[in-house]
Amino acid sequence: MLSFITDLFPAVYAEEEKAEEVAVEEAEEEVAPVEEEEEEPEDVKPEIEEACGETSACAPLKHHLEECTKRVEDGAHEDCIEELYHFLHCVNDCAVPKYFGKLV
Numbered sequence: 001m002l003s004f005i006t007d008l009f010p011a012v013y014a015e016e017e018k019a020e021e022v023a024v025e026e027a028e029e030e031v032a033p034v035e036e037e038e039e040e041p042e043d044v045k046p047e048i049e050e051a052c053g054e055t056s057a058c059a060p061l062k063h064h065l066e067e068c069t070k071r072v073e074d075g076a077h078e079d080c081i082e083e084l085y086h087f088l089h090c091v092n093d094c095a096v097p098k099y100f101g102k103l104v
Contacts, residue, residue: 029036044102045095052094053087 053062065087068080 045099048095048098048102049091052091052098055094057093058087058090061090 053056059085065080065083068078068083072078072080
């Protein structure tokens, strides 16, 4: 049975690199010029979402979420998942169109 498997999948062995080749590759790595990294543009997503969370459409939902969070911190046996979903949905509806205007 073992010979059948070895016939189907022959063993392949990696070749050892010569010490000279390794030394040459290391020398090339040291000489390579350091490329300047491009500066990444500032992420505007948090700012847009923060502004949308303060709009008149989302402010009441944020207020309900904060009240629920306060009740939970005071020991209420509930979660604020529904309030969070409603608030995030409102923020996303407001923010998504603004993202595309900021794309470069």
